[in-house]
Every structure is written in C-alpha cells, then in structure tokens.
Amino acid sequence: MSKVIEGLRYADSHEWVKVEGDIATVGITDYAQHALGDIVYVDMPEVGDEVSQGEEFGAVESVKAASDLISPVSGEVVEVNEALEDEPGLVNKDAFSAWIMKVKLSDASELDSLLEAAAYEKLCEE
C-alpha cells in the first residue's frame, strides 16, 4: 500500500505539491516511485527556468522505464534538490522528503485543480 500524506496537493500524473507562502515544493509520490522501481537518474530543471502546469519539467529514469515529470503548477524554478544528482535513490527511500524542485507560484489559483489526499488515494486504488 502506497503512502499518501494529508495536507499536500496531488496531480493525477503522480506529483505532489507542498505550498508554503508563494513557494511550491514539488516531488513525485510514493505510488509513482513504487511503480517506477529503482530510480537511477532524475533529470531536473535549472534554477530560473519557467515551468507551466501540465507541461513537462524533467524526467525520472528507473531500471524499468524513463518517465516525464509533469509540473503541477506554473512559475519560476527557484531551487532544485541537488542531492538527487548523486543519490537519485533518495526518491525510492522517501518520496515525500526527496523533493525535486521549488517553484515561485505565478498563479496560486491553479492549486484548486489539484487533488486532495483522499481523492488521490482513491485514484491510486483504481
């Protein structure tokens, strides 16, 4: 059973978002890391890049497959998790602490289109 955390927002493409002020921290969910298997590479955006909701912002490569990362929010990338460059397996260890990027939100209302924990959990069960 995959872990889902209350209080975060989720995209149906299996990314999570944690919002603090106008900064959104983005990662992939426990369900996603489990489905991907052992992750060997996380292709992250660069600080200063603009990302858009529903658009690709990077990719995760696992021993099974390479999968695009879809941004759940729009805005400017202000930080990326450099620890993942050397140790992408951190995402497998704890997907919710191994965040991938932080985005300065350009449109906070976009968050309304994302799922709450309960709805996301239901999606994963389907």
Added chain:
Amino acid sequence: MKTYDKLIFELSKPGRKGYDLPKDNFATDGMKEIPATLLREKAPELPEVTELDVVRHYTNLSNKNFGVDTGYYPLGSCTMKYNPKINEEVSAMPQFAALHPLQDASTVQGALELYYNLQQALANISGLAEFTLNPYAGAHGELTGLMVMRSYHMSRGDNKRTKVIVPNTAHGTNPASAMVAGLEVVEVKSKPNGSIDVEDLKPLLDDTVAGIMMTNPNTVGMFETEILEIAKLVHEAGGLLYYDGANLNPLLGKVRPGDMGFDIMHINLHKTFSTPHGGGGPGSGPVGVAEHLRGFLPNPHVRKNEKGEFYVDFGKDSLGSISTFLGNFGVMMRAYAYILSLGKENIRNVGPMATLNANYIKESLKDDYLLPIDGVCKHEFVFDGLKDKSTGVTTLNVAKRLLDYGFHAPTIYFPLLFHESMMIEPTETESKETLDEFIEVLHKIAKEAREIPEEVKNAPLTTIVRKLDETGAAKNPILTYRALKESVEG
C-alpha cells in the same frame, strides 16, 4: 558446470604470445615518420596470451551464452525464432562472401540479382511498390522511412508538416527516430484494450501532421481492427501511414500492410525473416514504400535493364545515401534463403502457427497470471504479473526464477500500460512439448510464489551470476579493464 569469469586481460603473462611475425624486409623505421605528438609514450596494455589461451577463453565465454540454439527464448516483440542453418550455409558461400563492394556490376550479377529478388519478394509480401535493403537495422529503417516521409512533404513544398503521431504504447524507437529525423512527436492515446483511440486521434489530424507510426498487431498483440478508418482519416488530413514491422510475423502471407493503407514500412529481417538477432546480429531493416514514394528511397538502388542485366543506380530525387554501399549483404542472403526455403505456400503458415502458439500459452496460464486484455491475440500477449498480488512476488522475480528453470525471461515492464507487464512471444518455431514445459514451469513458479515467496524473490538461485545490482550497474558502470583495476586497487 565450472564457473568461468575471467577477462582475457587477467590471463596475460609478459612475453607470452601466439603469433610469429615475418622479418621486416623494408628496413624502414615508420615511427620516425609519425609526428611525436601522435605517438604513444607507453605501450598499450594488450593481453599477452597464447593461441590456446584465446581459444579456451572464448569457448568458455560462449558456453555462458543463452541463445535460441540453447533454449527457449520467449522475448515479446522480438520474434526470437529459430535461425535455420541453411541460412548460414548459403551466406558463407565464397562466391558471395568474398565479393568486394567496389567490384564492377558486370562481375557481381548474382549478388545484384539476389538483392533485386529479395526486395521484390518483400514488396510482394507487404503489398508495397519497392524496397530498399540498405538500412542496417530496425531503428535505422525507421529513420530512413521518416526521412522518406519528410522528403515527400518537402518535395511538394508542404514544409509545415513537422509532427509525427505515435501511440503511447509504441516501441521506444518510434518517438526516438522521429526526433532524430527532426520531427516533433505527438502522442495519441490507447483504449483500455491497447488499440488506438480513434476519437483521440481525430483532433490531432491537421495540416501540420506529417504522418502516423503504428505497429499492427499493436504492442499488446491485438490487431488494430479500425486500421482502415485510421488510414482514411490520416490520408484525408494529408498525412502518411508508417508501419513498424516489429510485429509483422503473425501477418506473414495473410495480410499485407500495403493493403491496409500503409505508405511506408520497415521490416526487421532479424525478426520476421530468421536472421540472427540481438548480440548475434548484425541486423537489417529494409524500408518499403508505396508507388508514389518510390523516388525518395535512399541511394543506391539495384535495377534491371531490358536485357535482364542488373545495375546499381543513383536516383536524383532520392534522399541520399544512408549506408555504405547496399547495406548488410550477408543478412540479406540469410533472409532470402529463408524465404525461398519456405516458399509461397509455407510462408502462409508462419503467422497462424505463431498466433496459435501465443494463444495456447495465454489460455493455459491465465488462471495464475493476470490477463488484462482478454480475447484472441496475435503472435504475442501481455500478462500484468501474477494474479495473486498478495504474495509480493513481482514480474521481475518471476522472470529471474525462469532462469533457474533454464528458460530465457520474457520482455518485462513493457509496455508501460500495466505496472507488472510480462510480454510473451513464442514464435512458430517452438514445438508443443517446449510450450508445455514452459507453461508447467510458470505454473510451478506461481505455486512457489504462494508457498515459498521469499525464495522466488531471491531468484535466480542456480545461475553463475545471481541477482544483479541494476541501479549500481546503471549509476556506476565499470566498462574497461583499467577502470576495473582502479576500482579494485582503490
């Protein structure tokens, strides 16, 4: 069997050698003529071994190999059929094997005739007008085919057609080839049964679409029953249809891509036409086109004049050369030998037998393995892992356990439609006894998963190399002997 895991470098002893070079009769010091900046300072660290060392080393390595000649190889979408030995016999004939590609056409009429006849045979089998045999492999054929597509649109001044539609279940080479050809990839969704969603396709078809790439039967082994409708829609929008020949085997002699409306296709001779596949290659990826695209095929072509003589031709509308000379000729010889040994009548039995074998395995195992798409499949099908998910035994575990029982693993974790994909393609060349043995072993593994799951998770238990550290291999590969020495010495 004794484990053999040496590198040839580890056998090296200073001064030991397996050759005797003749005396230098020219008495020149070639080294003096090479600028100092281009000379090595240290001698290369080549292994110093005797002839017997070399022979034993490679014989021992070859014994570790698993191939169609040693056992059953059910790899999905790879068509690992038996490679008849007559193919080898024919391709080794010195009259062909010793030819030089720059020989005058008048001295190689037989070889040119073979090329010509093979391309005609492929054209007849696939319902297209003409083939080039020049591409070296399937993906190279894809690239060539897409270059034909692009050249066609550009020749009409229709320069805005830059998009290629690819189903989300496609082989990874399809989008990759489109990118390499300078085209943009647009994904079309599949329905739950794995076929293209025509409703999702319709809005994508505008005047920027160069074409669509499809396999039929598709990646889950089901025939695209709406292909005629898809062909009509794509053609009406001005696009072309590309057929990826990876799954041609079940259709051989029964259904032709050209008749379904495809304009361009490639064939993997190393799949459908029984030439060596994988590390045993090289491959060959002939590309065929419909009548209106003939001129765009790459150079050179082999043609026949009124006197019945064969010649090598360079067409002026062609997209240019994509290979040296005429491609992998030895592979063509094997495919031609295969086609002629089967003949027109027997080739019709290939597809039905491959289809029967796949359905036999599928129906025999669906009590223990989850079959997400039910119904009659073509040459292959996909299980979504074990039916009983409570044991925690994954598709990877089952695949590794199969090695313990002497079978090659099927394709796993592809297609990405399911989490625990296991793609099985038996081909027509396996006997019922082999299929029954395979079915029995997979039932046994399902039973083990229920009774001794931990053991299955630790598989393989009997192979020379146990479970590999896949992440380590991907993250920190050691690819040279020097790197190995450094990693050991720290």
